[in-house]
Amino acid sequence: MNTNGNIYTVVYSTIIVVLVAAILAFASSALKPMQDANIKAETISQMLDAAGIQAKDVPTTNEQILDKYAETVEEAFVVNIEGQKVSELSIARANIELIDNLKAQNAKLKDEALLPVYKFKNGKTVVPIYGAGLWGPVWGYIAFNDDLKTIAGAYFDHASETPGLGAKIKDDPAFRALFQGKAADFTQEPAFAIVKGAAKDNEVDAITGATMTSKGLSAAIAAWLKAYAPYFINNAPKAEEPVSEPEAETTEE
Amino acid sequence: MDAKIKETLLNPIFKGNPITVLVLGICSSLAVTVELKGALVMSLSVIIVTGLANFILSLLRNTIPMRVRIIVQLVVVAMLVILVDEILKAFAYPVEKQLSVYIGLIITNCIVMGRIEAFALGNKPFASLLDGLANGAGYGLILVIVAFFRELLGSGTLLGARIIPESFYEAGYMNNGLVILPPMALILIGCIIWVQRSLQKDLQEK
Numbered sequence: 001m002n003t004n005g006n007i008y009t010v011v012y013s014t015i016i017v018v019l020v021a022a023i024l025a026f027a028s029s030a031l032k033p034m035q036d037a038n039i040k041a042e043t044i045s046q047m048l049d050a051a052g053i054q055a056k057d058v059p060t061t062n063e064q065i066l067d068k069y070a071e072t073v074e075e076a077f078v079v080n081i082e083g084q085k086v087s088e089l090s091i092a093r094a095n096i097e098l099i100d101n102l103k104a105q106n107a108k109l110k111d112e113a114l115l116p117v118y119k120f121k122n123g124k125t126v127v128p129i130y131g132a133g134l135w136g137p138v139w140g141y142i143a144f145n146d147d148l149k150t151i152a153g154a155y156f157d158h159a160s161e162t163p164g165l166g167a168k169i170k171d172d173p174a175f176r177a178l179f180q181g182k183a184a185d186f187t188q189e190p191a192f193a194i195v196k197g198a199a200k201d202n203e204v205d206a207i208t209g210a211t212m213t214s215k216g217l218s219a220a221i222a223a224w225l226k227a228y229a230p231y232f233i234n235n236a237p238k239a240e241e242p243v244s245e246p247e248a249e250t251t252e253e
Numbered sequence: 254m255d256a257k258i259k260e261t262l263l264n265p266i267f268k269g270n271p272i273t274v275l276v277l278g279i280c281s282s283l284a285v286t287v288e289l290k291g292a293l294v295m296s297l298s299v300i301i302v303t304g305l306a307n308f309i310l311s312l313l314r315n316t317i318p319m320r321v322r323i324i325v326q327l328v329v330v331a332m333l334v335i336l337v338d339e340i341l342k343a344f345a346y347p348v349e350k351q352l353s354v355y356i357g358l359i360i361t362n363c364i365v366m367g368r369i370e371a372f373a374l375g376n377k378p379f380a381s382l383l384d385g386l387a388n389g390a391g392y393g394l395i396l397v398i399v400a401f402f403r404e405l406l407g408s409g410t411l412l413g414a415r416i417i418p419e420s421f422y423e424a425g426y427m428n429n430g431l432v433i434l435p436p437m438a439l440i441l442i443g444c445i446i447w448v449q450r451s452l453q454k455d456l457q458e459k
Contacts, residue, residue: 003319012316012325027340031342035343
């Protein structure tokens with residue numbers, strides 16, 4: 001047979017491409033459940049790290065991560081941008097629900113985004129952030145203490161930031177540690193910022209050599225905290241009754 | 254026949270190593286050798302992809318229209334790479350997250366295309382499969398050697414486990430930051446090529 005004729009070439013190419021497409025489509029749908037389970041466990045482990053329950057780099061299986069979450073979470077629900085609770089997320093071990101399509105929520109952050117709030121039994125409230133870094137998306141989880149102001153911890157991740165520079169938002173524990181003890185000011189805009197030469201309580205230092213990643217992460221945090229601001233302001237404990245402030249010792253008069 | 258199979262299998266490991274002798278696949282060997290674990294997974298992926306790509310294209314070799322053969326090769330290689338990526342995503346998610354960019358780059362790894370053009374299109378499927386596996390292994394061997402030194406000297410660990418004891422650090426020993434960066438990988442590969450050329454006189458130019 002003449003394998004160099006035009007008709008043969010066209011038919012051959014078509015068959016190969018359709019065959020390959022079919023194989024890939026089959027593999028993709030067959031492996032999807034396992035991949036989704038991995039992504040879910042990854043998301044939860046980032047929250048647990050931010051809330052200070054279990055460090056992310058401790059090797060664990062997906063099952064252990066889900067167990068840990070079911071054990072330590074108190075409630076999870078969705079609020080709208082007015083700060084009202086719109087629905088509950090199941091926290092039962094058999095059916096853990098998350099809002100993990102942050103990209104989709106980010107697109108409608110100004111009006112009808114579903115904003116998840118995860119409250120843990122250790123008093124921490126964890127919320128996600130999502131935005132654009134230099135090369136691709138950056139996202140993460142920020143944990144607040146029960147005064148809903150002070151940051152207890154943060155975990156950030158990225159798709160393709162530069163290793164050694166922008167990737168430090170994830171790889172450098174020292175950068176993440178900067179967030180601990182800082183406090184977001186929800187009455188301001190931005191409520192929290194990553195800047196050069198941080199001076200205020202709601203600022204941390206940017207990463208040297210990763211200006212664009214730092215700016216992107218800062219914008220992501222600002223945009224998401226702005227969306228969460230009504231919820232945080234409405235639900236923050238009143239200033240007259242300080243919750244658990246070790247410095248506030250006014251008993252001796 | 255037996256000797257020929259042996260030759261196909263052993264030649265790419267040392268005498269005709271794709272990295273040190275053919276100087277193919279250098280970019281990815283600089284990128285994925287910071288840690289031993291990443292290098293091992295990358296090696297395994299490349300072995301599977303080169304082996305299967307050689308096998309499949311050798312089966313098809315008499316039917317492929319000459320004018321579109323590169324495109325047909327690319328389609329098959331791309332399919333295998335995406336399959337490897339999807340399988341890693343399902344069964345080794347943390348590794349996939351770390352390597353995803355480089356796994357995609359296997360498609361452009363010169364070794365894969367090079368072996369298809371040079372071997373698979375002119376040989377029987379079984380011999381091509383062996384040739385692909387052996388070339389992948391030759392690539393992997395260099396990767397693992399480089400990654401061994403880079404992880405040991407750069408981070409003081411192997412496969413994530415601490416090798417250099419804390420007491421060394423207290424005595425003033427420090428990890429070498431340069432080893433973490435790609436230039437040092439190139440220097441290490443240079444050293445390996447140097448050693449190989451001094452052992453194997455026929456590689457030296459007159």
